[in-house]
Amino acid sequence: MTAVTADRAGGGRSARGLVEMVFRARELSLVAAIAILVLVTAAVNPNFLSGQGVKDIFLNTSILALLAVGQSLVVITRNIDLSVGSVVGLVAFSTGKFLAADPEGRGVVLALVLGVAIGAVCGLLNGLLVSFCRVPALVVTLGTLYVIQGLDHYIAHGRQINAVDLPPAVLQLGNDGVFGVPFLPIITVAVMLATGYYLRSYPSGRDFYAIGSSPEAARLAGVPVRRRVLAAYLFSGALAGLAGVLWLARFGTVVADSARGWELLVVSAVVVGGVAIVGGVGTVYGAVLGALLLTTIGSALVVLKVNSFWQQALTGALLLLAITVDRVLAVRVTRLLRRRSVRHGA
Amino acid sequence: MMTHSSRRFASAIIATSALALCLAACGGTTKDSTQASATPAETSAPAPAKADPNAPVKQGLKLAFLPKQINNPYETIVDDAGIQAAKEFAGTAKEVGPSDASASSQISYINTLTQQGQDAILIAANDANAVCGPLKQAMGKGIKVVAYDSDAAKDCRDLFINQASSEEVGRSQVRLLADMIGHKGDIAILSATANATNQNTWIGFMKDELTKPEYKDMKLVKVAYGDDDDQKSFQQTQGLLQAYPGLKGIISPTTVGISAGARYISGSKYKGKVVLTGLGTPNQMRQFVKDGTVQKFALWNPKDLGYLASYAAAALSSGQITGAEGETFKAGKLGEKTIGKDGEIILGPPFTFDASNIGQFDF
Numbered sequence: 001m002t003a004v005t006a007d008r009a010g011g012g013r014s015a016r017g018l019v020e021m022v023f024r025a026r027e028l029s030l031v032a033a034i035a036i037l038v039l040v041t042a043a044v045n046p047n048f049l050s051g052q053g054v055k056d057i058f059l060n061t062s063i064l065a066l067l068a069v070g071q072s073l074v075v076i077t078r079n080i081d082l083s084v085g086s087v088v089g090l091v092a093f094s095t096g097k098f099l100a101a102d103p104e105g106r107g108v109v110l111a112l113v114l115g116v117a118i119g120a121v122c123g124l125l126n127g128l129l130v131s132f133c134r135v136p137a138l139v140v141t142l143g144t145l146y147v148i149q150g151l152d153h154y155i156a157h158g159r160q161i162n163a164v165d166l167p168p169a170v171l172q173l174g175n176d177g178v179f180g181v182p183f184l185p186i187i188t189v190a191v192m193l194a195t196g197y198y199l200r201s202y203p204s205g206r207d208f209y210a211i212g213s214s215p216e217a218a219r220l221a222g223v224p225v226r227r228r229v230l231a232a233y234l235f236s237g238a239l240a241g242l243a244g245v246l247w248l249a250r251f252g253t254v255v256a257d258s259a260r261g262w263e264l265l266v267v268s269a270v271v272v273g274g275v276a277i278v279g280g281v282g283t284v285y286g287a288v289l290g291a292l293l294l295t296t297i298g299s300a301l302v303v304l305k306v307n308s309f310w311q312q313a314l315t316g317a318l319l320l321l322a323i324t325v326d327r328v329l330a331v332r333v334t335r336l337l338r339r340r341s342v343r344h345g346a
Numbered sequence: 347m348m349t350h351s352s353r354r355f356a357s358a359i360i361a362t363s364a365l366a367l368c369l370a371a372c373g374g375t376t377k378d379s380t381q382a383s384a385t386p387a388e389t390s391a392p393a394p395a396k397a398d399p400n401a402p403v404k405q406g407l408k409l410a411f412l413p414k415q416i417n418n419p420y421e422t423i424v425d426d427a428g429i430q431a432a433k434e435f436a437g438t439a440k441e442v443g444p445s446d447a448s449a450s451s452q453i454s455y456i457n458t459l460t461q462q463g464q465d466a467i468l469i470a471a472n473d474a475n476a477v478c479g480p481l482k483q484a485m486g487k488g489i490k491v492v493a494y495d496s497d498a499a500k501d502c503r504d505l506f507i508n509q510a511s512s513e514e515v516g517r518s519q520v521r522l523l524a525d526m527i528g529h530k531g532d533i534a535i536l537s538a539t540a541n542a543t544n545q546n547t548w549i550g551f552m553k554d555e556l557t558k559p560e561y562k563d564m565k566l567v568k569v570a571y572g573d574d575d576d577q578k579s580f581q582q583t584q585g586l587l588q589a590y591p592g593l594k595g596i597i598s599p600t601t602v603g604i605s606a607g608a609r610y611i612s613g614s615k616y617k618g619k620v621v622l623t624g625l626g627t628p629n630q631m632r633q634f635v636k637d638g639t640v641q642k643f644a645l646w647n648p649k650d651l652g653y654l655a656s657y658a659a660a661a662l663s664s665g666q667i668t669g670a671e672g673e674t675f676k677a678g679k680l681g682e683k684t685i686g687k688d689g690e691i692i693l694g695p696p697f698t699f700d701a702s703n704i705g706q707f708d709f
Contacts, residue, residue: 045589052616053588158419176613253630303585
């Protein structure tokens with residue numbers, strides 16, 4: 001009996017090691033891809049790696065990466081949140097409108113609180129519909145995508161928020177930083193590290209992976225599936241709200257359709273970053289690297305003077321590559337694990 | 347089962363009516379073109395065939411503005427000014443339109459407005475040809491059609507109110523930038539989408555202007571496309587500045603492009619080193635004029651555009667004009683306007699905004 005348990009545990013450990021190695025491989029290959037891209041571009045045009053150039057890359061990535069962190073939590077639970085683009089648009093405009101009403105008295109903190117609150121309400125709505133009403137996530141979030149967009153258009157009513165109407169502190173949030181490091185990437189990295197640590201090291205964090213791997217098994221194992229899925233949506237919504245405030249701070253001029261169509265870009269970043277679209281696999285670090293890669297491609301192509309049409313084509317190709325790699329790896333890992341468990345069993 | 351068969355029935359009806367509509371439209375074309383060859387000025391039956399410049403403006407005219415999309419801030423300014431103008435001549439005007447800038451969604455609005463029996467439809471066409479059929483039907487019922495901002499095909503509208511002659515816009519942008527950089531150095535253009543008709547026409551005239559001898563020391567190094575998307579316009583601006591370190595100036599003839607470009611430059615090391623100009627609204631550019639990122643930029647006055655469109659529609663509906671070249675009418679505070687070639691009325695030259703005058707404008 002003891003021997004069997006020990007054996008099982010041994011098998012489990014090596015299997016986990018194997019799976020972890022696969023993740024690492026994905027993150028390392030992303031880092032390598034980004035490094036090659038940056039080096040080639042910098043070889044052609046050294047300005048790409050100048051202080052301003054590096055700052056630009058990180059600033060460009062921040063908002064997408066933040067959304068990717070929220071999205072990966074949802075995707076890991078075998079769901080999807082297509083409403084994030086609309087939430088960013090709604091929050092950017094309504095927060096902007098709120099600030100513009102009294103630019104003297106309202107500052108960054110109030111903007112962040114309001115933005116995150118609006119985002120969280122949207123996330124809560126998604127989460128309740130998906131987890132408690134058991135409607136497929138794709139349909140629910142597609143629906144809320146349009147509902148939130150409609151609400152945004154209703155509030156905006158054809159107007160726009162101009163940089164001059166915003167409190168200077170909010171505009172500084174988008175441009176300034178501490179010791180030369182802009183605020184936006186600092187916020188994104190902090191959120192990423194906290195989320196990554198939670199997902200890896202807390203039992204409730206592991207629940208998200210369990211749900212994504214097999215919802216039924218997770219339920220039978222006593223994982224509070226509904227509550228965790230709700231939490232994932234709440235988190236994704238809140239981060240989209242935060243991203244909306246950062247969008248406002250960064251771009252200054254905001255119309256109703258900010259971030260329109262970004263939901264698919266976010267999902268692309270997450271999938272390229274190694275979070276399996278079928279759930280249960282992936283890390284937020286990978287998702288952020290995916291966002292960094294997609295953004296860097298966009299910037300590099302401009303610097304390399306390549307037609308920007310290729311940006312979309314390349315994003316699509318990367319997506320297909322990522323999904324193919326995921327599939328091949330999944331098949332390999334399953335086969336390996338099965339062989340091992342057979343061997344251990346014998 | 348019931349739903350299934352009724353749905354099939356419905357789709358059959360839709361298919362049949364689409365066919366009927368197409369036939370009707372085709373019939374209309376032939377009829378219109380024969381009429382057009384006989385009397386080039388007038389196509390619709392009920393209105394008087396001759397223009398009477400002294401006819402009084404009819405009371406209680408019903409005008410409908412159909413913008414590209416209702417959530418576009420620029421179109422909102424234009425339409426609101428047009429609605430205000432209608433009050434001056436005791437008419438009523440309203441704005442209706444789709445939330446997405448597509449031709450197919452404009453068509454159903456045109457059909458509804460035709461059924462309502464408006465006196466005139468004022469449209470910023472999302473597609474010059476796709477809206478043509480429904481507009482012809484409207485004209486066939488005596489409704490006057492005035493295109494503004496973005497033209498419909500020539501034979502499906504009575505007039506087109508051109509915000510500024512494309513040639514003047516293109517050339518004046520180059521002049522504006524050249525003055526600021528001393529007629530010397532590399533320049534680039536940050537446009538919207540690669541297939542936007544108005545952008546490409548302007549860029550064509552900019553290139554032509556640059557061939558003149560006074561610009562021999564200026565070189566257009568790149569036309570970049572920001573797709574009227576904030577992030578993409580940011581990246582394109584960054585890319586331009588990195589790829590062409592000697593860049594002296596950027597022209598961005600699109601409101602999204604110029605504000606994104608200005609926002610980026612204002613927070614980067616390029617501030618004060620690169621001159622940015624283009625087409626933008628005073629409100630969106632105020633901050634950047636104030637902080638010194640942008641010195642001068644241009645635009646026509648969108649309020650005047652809506653105002654003129656409204657008056658032109660009233661003049662048409664009252665029989666003062668028919669849309670033929672050379673006819674004139676009084677457009678309220680804008681004074682007398684003359685119809686040019688192809689039924690076009692040009693609002694005037696673009697207006698240049700700078701630190702000294704931007705305070706007088708709020709749009």
